[in-house]
Amino acid sequence: MAVQVTTFMRRRVVLITILIFVGIACVFFNEVLSVLLKANAYYSGFTLLFLLLLLTLFNARKKLPFLPVLRASHWLQFHIYAGFLSVLLFGIHIGFRIPDGPLEISLSILFGIVTLSGFIGLYLTRILPPIMTRTGESLTYELIPKFETRLHRETLALVREAENTSETSAAGDLYLTHLSTFFKPCPTWLLVFRNSRKRLARTLEQIDNMARFIGEEKSQVLEEMRSCVHRRHNLNVQKGSQFLLRGWLFIHIPFTYSLLIVSVVHVWIALSYSSFH
Incomplete structure (x- = not known):
């Protein structure tokens, strides 16, 4: 038991350390692009969209457990820490300011709902299973x-x-x-x-x-x-x-797909009215 706890804590420290270094790298790279007068919002936006797509794949991985693409537990760990990273990337993308305009506000609201429901889900999945185990037999x-x-x-x-x-x-x-x-x-x-x-x-x-x-x-x-x-x-x-444990997913998953759809529209509009491409 002590060995399992030690291994778990060591893995958590390693993952948090990686998350911190990646976050610092994202901030640094964004500042470099800004100094070079590059369109840093496009880079952060595409990176965030790619990360959101990867996060969405976790739900597909749960529905298709037979796929030989990492274990579900590894996908879960990636989903959690990538979710924290996405919050930082979103802040970088909007310049850590209050969004303005209908599309920006819509995206921010959707992202906030998805993020908050994800944090709530993470909390629930950590505290409720031990409570259920202590009270007695698990039931359908x-x-x-x-x-x-x-x-x-x-x-x-x-x-x-x-x-x-x-x-x-x-x-x-x-x-x-x-x-x-x-x-x-x-x-x-x-x-x-x-x-x-x-x-x-x-x-x-x-x-x-x-x-x-x-x-x-x-x-x-x-x-x-x-x-x-x-x-x-x-x-x-x-x-x-x-x-x-079931209910928070009925908020998290539909709003995640809504966020992806609005994000794609946002990318299309941004590219249509810019010279980035």
Whole structure:
């Protein structure tokens, strides 16, 4: 384990160092072109467009895993660090100024959305998988609603069993006050970032408090209730995490292709009204 961590950190240091040197080289080359009175915006623009095309190929590589063109993990690393480099190149291309004109503003907005969604996606893909692993079994997203319905029915059956064999209404009160809120549908992606463990602990504590009202002979029912609560917690985390891990791509990918289209139009207009070619 320690060897893996050391290797990971060494690789990260190497990649960050390369990124810094390439970034410095881009800034230096842009300044040299400026001093030589060359059309440095064209060079930075074409470089940025080429880099965006390479970044877009990552999505194609994921859809075609059989292609013998590097491993997907290597493509991912390239995608991440090239994405950071593209931010610098975009700043160089616009001269680190506020864009003006409809086309420049449109390009800047699209680039900002793609960049921000990419950073959010990077953050989510780093923090959510460990959370999903800690909470329990990984589940298929499309099957989670069926599991939720089945689990809700099981919980109601346990509450009725406890009510029918007890002289008090403790089980029913517990369900109405705490379990119904815990089991009802909600925006589970919010629960991922709220402290869902505290919510789980509070619900389990209420079940433990109910033990003194229904008697020792019904301890098995309480254990099954605890199991249902744990399973519901896992469903919430799995559903919310997978929703976020899928959802950010529905922003990132369409806007990436939109950015490419507008960039090509921008290049065509720039070349049409210049003597660069």
